[in-house]
Amino acid sequence: MTRDPSLVAEPDGPATNPTNASTDDGGRRPGGGDGFVRYLLSKLGGAAISLFMVVLSAFFLFRILGGDPVDALTRDVPTTPAERAALREQLGLDQPLSLQFLHYLQGVLTGDLGESYQYQQPVTTLIGERLGATVLLTGTALVVAASLGLWIGARAGWRQGSRFDKVQVGLSLTLWSAPTFWLGMIIIMVFARYLGLFPINGMVSPHTPPGFWPQTLDTLHHLVLPVLTMASVIYAQYVLVMRSSVLDEKGGDYLVTARAKGLRDDMVRRRHAVPNALLPTVTLVFLQLGGVVGGAILTETVFSWPGLGLLAYQALKIPDLPLLQGTFLFFSSAVILANTAADLVYRFLDPRVRHA
Amino acid sequence: MNTPLPGTPDAPRLTSVRALAWQRRRAAIGRFWREYRQQRAGMVGLAGLLIIVVLALAAPLISDRDALDVTQATGDRLQPPSLEFPLGTDETGRSVLLLTLWGARISLLVGITATLLAMVIGTLVGIAAGHFGGWLTGLLMRVTDWFIVLPRLVLAIALAAVLGPSLTTIVIAIGVTSWPGTARLIRAQTLAVEARPYLERAKALGAGHWHQMTRHVLPNVMPLVLASTTLEVASAVLAEATLSFLGLGDPSRVSWGSMLSRANSSGAVTYGAWWYLLTPGLAILAVVLCFTLCGRALEAVFNPRLRGR
Numbered sequence: 001m002t003r004d005p006s007l008v009a010e011p012d013g014p015a016t017n018p019t020n021a022s023t024d025d026g027g028r029r030p031g032g033g034d035g036f037v038r039y040l041l042s043k044l045g046g047a048a049i050s051l052f053m054v055v056l057s058a059f060f061l062f063r064i065l066g067g068d069p070v071d072a073l074t075r076d077v078p079t080t081p082a083e084r085a086a087l088r089e090q091l092g093l094d095q096p097l098s099l100q101f102l103h104y105l106q107g108v109l110t111g112d113l114g115e116s117y118q119y120q121q122p123v124t125t126l127i128g129e130r131l132g133a134t135v136l137l138t139g140t141a142l143v144v145a146a147s148l149g150l151w152i153g154a155r156a157g158w159r160q161g162s163r164f165d166k167v168q169v170g171l172s173l174t175l176w177s178a179p180t181f182w183l184g185m186i187i188i189m190v191f192a193r194y195l196g197l198f199p200i201n202g203m204v205s206p207h208t209p210p211g212f213w214p215q216t217l218d219t220l221h222h223l224v225l226p227v228l229t230m231a232s233v234i235y236a237q238y239v240l241v242m243r244s245s246v247l248d249e250k251g252g253d254y255l256v257t258a259r260a261k262g263l264r265d266d267m268v269r270r271r272h273a274v275p276n277a278l279l280p281t282v283t284l285v286f287l288q289l290g291g292v293v294g295g296a297i298l299t300e301t302v303f304s305w306p307g308l309g310l311l312a313y314q315a316l317k318i319p320d321l322p323l324l325q326g327t328f329l330f331f332s333s334a335v336i337l338a339n340t341a342a343d344l345v346y347r348f349l350d351p352r353v354r355h356a
Numbered sequence: 357m358n359t360p361l362p363g364t365p366d367a368p369r370l371t372s373v374r375a376l377a378w379q380r381r382r383a384a385i386g387r388f389w390r391e392y393r394q395q396r397a398g399m400v401g402l403a404g405l406l407i408i409v410v411l412a413l414a415a416p417l418i419s420d421r422d423a424l425d426v427t428q429a430t431g432d433r434l435q436p437p438s439l440e441f442p443l444g445t446d447e448t449g450r451s452v453l454l455l456t457l458w459g460a461r462i463s464l465l466v467g468i469t470a471t472l473l474a475m476v477i478g479t480l481v482g483i484a485a486g487h488f489g490g491w492l493t494g495l496l497m498r499v500t501d502w503f504i505v506l507p508r509l510v511l512a513i514a515l516a517a518v519l520g521p522s523l524t525t526i527v528i529a530i531g532v533t534s535w536p537g538t539a540r541l542i543r544a545q546t547l548a549v550e551a552r553p554y555l556e557r558a559k560a561l562g563a564g565h566w567h568q569m570t571r572h573v574l575p576n577v578m579p580l581v582l583a584s585t586t587l588e589v590a591s592a593v594l595a596e597a598t599l600s601f602l603g604l605g606d607p608s609r610v611s612w613g614s615m616l617s618r619a620n621s622s623g624a625v626t627y628g629a630w631w632y633l634l635t636p637g638l639a640i641l642a643v644v645l646c647f648t649l650c651g652r653a654l655e656a657v658f659n660p661r662l663r664g665r
Contacts, residue, residue, distance in 0.1 A: 050502050058514075066518035177590070177644035179597050182616055182637040185625050193628050200626060287504065294509030298598065302620065312513065316602060319517045331510045339505050 039347060047340040054332040059104050062325045064097075108329065114322035118315065123326035126311060133203055134307030138296050140223060141230035146285065148231075149238025154277065156239065157246030158269050168239060175236035180295050184229040184302035191225055198225050201304035226303045230295050237291070241284045245277040252276070279350050286342035289335045391657045398653020404646035412460035419454045424610055434622075434629045444631035446615070447622035455610050456635050462611035463643070466526055467593035473531030474592070475538055475585050482542025483569050483577070486550065497543070503536040509598065516604040523606045530595045538584050545577045579658045587651035590644045597640050612636040 079087075088094050095103075107113065113123035156168040175183075192200045199205060199222050208218040249255070250273065258268045293309075300309030308327055315323035392398055411418075431445035438444075443453040485496040503511075512529040519525040549555065555572055563571070599605060600613025601620070615636040619625070624632045 046498075049498070050505070053499075053502055054506070061514050061518050065515075173645060173648060174641065177594070177641050177648060179594055179601070179613075179616070179637065179640055181598065181601050181620070182633070182640065185616070185620060185633055186637070188625050189628065189630060189633065193626055290505060290507035290510075293507040294598075297509060297513075298601075301602070312510070313602065316513060316517055316604075321517070324514060324517050328510055328514045331507050335507055336505055 036347070040344065043340055043343050047336055050336045051333055054329060054336065055105055055108050056101075058108075058325055058329050058332075059101055061328075062321055063100070063104070066321055113326040113329065116315070116320055116323040116326075118318050118320040118323065123323050126323065127308060127326055127330055130306060130308045130311050133305060134296055134300070134309060136219075137223065137226055137230065137299065137305055137307060138292060141227045141234060141295075141299075142292065144227060145231040145234035145238055149235040150242045150278070150281065153239040153242025154246050154269065154274050157243035157250070157277075158273065160243075160247060160250075165243075169243070172236040172239040175232050176240070178233070180229065180233050180298040181302050183232055184226070184299055187225050187229050188302070191228075198222070201302075203306050222305075226299050226305050229302070230292075230299045233295055234288075234292060237288060238281075238285065242277065242281050245281045246273060248280075249273045249277045279346075282342070282346065282349065286339050289338050293331050293335060388657060392653060395653035395656055397649045398656075401646040401649030401653065404642060405650065408460060408643055408646065409464070411457060412464055415457050415461060418457065421458075424450065424455065424458055434624060434627055434632065436629075437631050443635050444629065446632055447618065447624065452615075452632055452635050455615055456612065456639050459610045459612045459615055459636060460639065460643075462523070462609050463593055463596055463613070463640070466523060466530070466596040466611065467589050467643075470527045470530035470534070470592045470596070471585055471588045473527060474535040474588060475581060477531065478535035478538025478584075479542050479574075479577070479581060481535065482539040483546050483573055485539065486543040486546025487565065487569055487573065496539075500536045500539045503533070504540070508533045508595075512595065512599060513602065513604070516599055521604050521606065523609065526596055526599050526605055529599060529604070530592050534588060534592065534595070538581070538588065541580055541584055542577050545580050546573050549573050549576045579654075583651055583654035583658055585651075586647055586654055590647035590651065593640065593643050593647070612640050 085094075093100070111124050113127075115121065116123055116126060119126060152168055156165040159165055188200055192198050203222050204215060204218050205222075208214050252273070255268055255272055258272045259265075263271070296307065297309035297312055299305065300307045301313045304310060308330065312324065312327040312331075314320070315327065431441050431449035431451065433445070433447055433449055435441060435445040435449070441451045441453070443451070443456070446452055446455060481496055481500065485493045485500070512533045515529040515532060516525045519528065550573065555568060558568055558572055596605075596611065597613035597616065600611050601617045603617060605611060605614050607614070613636075616633070619629070619632045619636075
């Protein structure tokens with residue numbers, strides 16, 4: 001059986017619904033290509049097309065739907081028609097759309113995403129400054145959620161119908177149904193407002209002494225609650241996906257063999273069922289990265305965590321269209337590239353794809 | 357298969373065929389209901405939804421719309437629960453209970469409308485991609501895959517930001533970003549249906565693309581659409597709350613998301629106004645959970661392989 005990772009998709013998309021991971025059996029194209037080079041080229045080509053579509057849609061959204069940039073630039077300044085025309089010419093808006101798009105594409109490819117209205121700084125610089133905070137938050141949350149969620153999910157699926165299973169599924173469905181930002185607000189209220197264990201928001205307190213250790217410890221202290229918020233929602237998805245995946249493997253003949261060899265139940269699960277169940281799960285985990293980005297935006301907004309998500313939120317409030325466009329391009333491209341990387345890694349993980 | 361044979365002249369026989377079809381449909385619905393009743397979680401979800409929908413519809417009977425008017429608010433700022441205000445007041449002194457009740461209307465309305473939009477797009481794309489094949493399918497599936505991978509919230513934010521804040525904006529932003537899952541599901545099901553012999557018969561009798569798709573494929577994929585719709589409403593309600601929280605909704609309308617947004621911006625969190633936070637949040641949680649339970653139960657009925665999960 002060929003499992004082309006990009007095609008074993010969950011029917012409800014990345015952010016919607018982890019509950020029916022195994023219903024989509026259709027849409028699988030046969031064959032994975034002749035060799036690795038061909039596979040690599042087809043994946044990279046697909047990624048290039050996807051990235052091009054991102055740029056095209058950003059152009060469409062922000063240049064065509066988003067109204068006249070001249071209006072936005074001259075909102076507070078009275079201008080004569082002649083001045084407006086001069087500004088249009090200066091911005092290249094008097095050229096045909098196709099030519100405008102080429103200029104736009106050139107700008108994107110050279111890292112020129114325009115200047116933020118709000119900060120009066122290049123968008124690329126702003127994104128660069130905020131990237132670290134987001135990577136720290138998202139990375140930690142992903143590691144926590146994945147290790148815990150996959151482990152719990154596998155155990156729940158293995159003992160389907162047990163009390164442990166029911167509790168875990170109930171908990172996951174509830175966490176999954178809760179809006180991320182609301183969960184964050186509740187967590188702030190309980191752990192920061194009432195218990196006073198953690199700071200309410202931000203990344204580093206202003207009165208923390210300089211120096212590596214105090215700064216790091218303070219950052220970690222600030223990191224706990226946002227990570228808890230973000231990880232809870234992702235965790236719920238991973239539990240449900242992994243559980244469903246283990247249930248799919250449970251009927252496998254190879255498990256009967258493993259048991260017939262005299263392996264303990266625990267060993268059958270850990271050595272035989274889980275590695276096989278992990279493969280489709282990895283695919284889904286990467287497909288849901290888009291949802292993770294959404295969670296990051298909300299968590300950073302609630303906790304005022306100075307990352308890209310907060311930047312996007314602040315841009316939205318103005319609205320600061322160049323900055324919003326920059327974050328849109330960045331988040332979308334990052335998710336597409338991560339998925340492509342996952343496709344390539346998957347080939348090494350799963351021998352069935354490698355030899356297909 | 358329910359259409360009368362072309363060229364059958366006698367009218368009474370036609371009606372009897374139609375009556376037979378209706379009888380069969382009723383029996384199918386009865387069978388479906390019997391199986392659905394076996395799903396305990398699904399019944400709980402259904403009961404919860406009925407209560408919430410009745411409450412939302414009855415909001416004008418229970419209270420005046422004036423309860424939403426800031427200028428006519430009678431309570432103090434962020435007053436804790438009392439006899440007069442069972443769930444406390446918000447930062448302008450309005451009753452949180454009544455706000456939540458009225459907010460249910462907007463949240464459900466947006467959730468359901470957006471889902472319908474997504475379902476229409478998803479079904480059209482899915483059936484077209486499954487039926488036609490060739491370059492069209494390739495193109496449609498590439499676009500679908502692209503939408504699946506893309507961060508939905510980021511796309512919805514971008515859309516909502518350029519369209520300006522309003523209810524329509526939210527519906528469009530949710531609808532446009534949540535159809536791809538349905539499209540994939542429908543395409544897979546369409547491929548399965550089209551492989552069946554009666555479609556070959558229809559083709560042999562000269563049925564056109566439109567006839568095949570609407571008369572043979574669509575009725576067979578509808579059950580799956582229904583299950584998918586129910587799950588989709590759950591995420592649309594969540595998405596509505598999220599986008600309203602980010603300030604993209606109509607500022608003059610009260611929804612659960614906009615309540616939480618104001619709770620956040622008015623400092624209710626640090627003030628410790630738990631009633632203002634918990635009420636709309638738990639309402640969202642309840643609706644989403646109910647729709648999810650119903651959707652999972654429907655899936656289990658239509659797809660026995662998933663039963664007991």
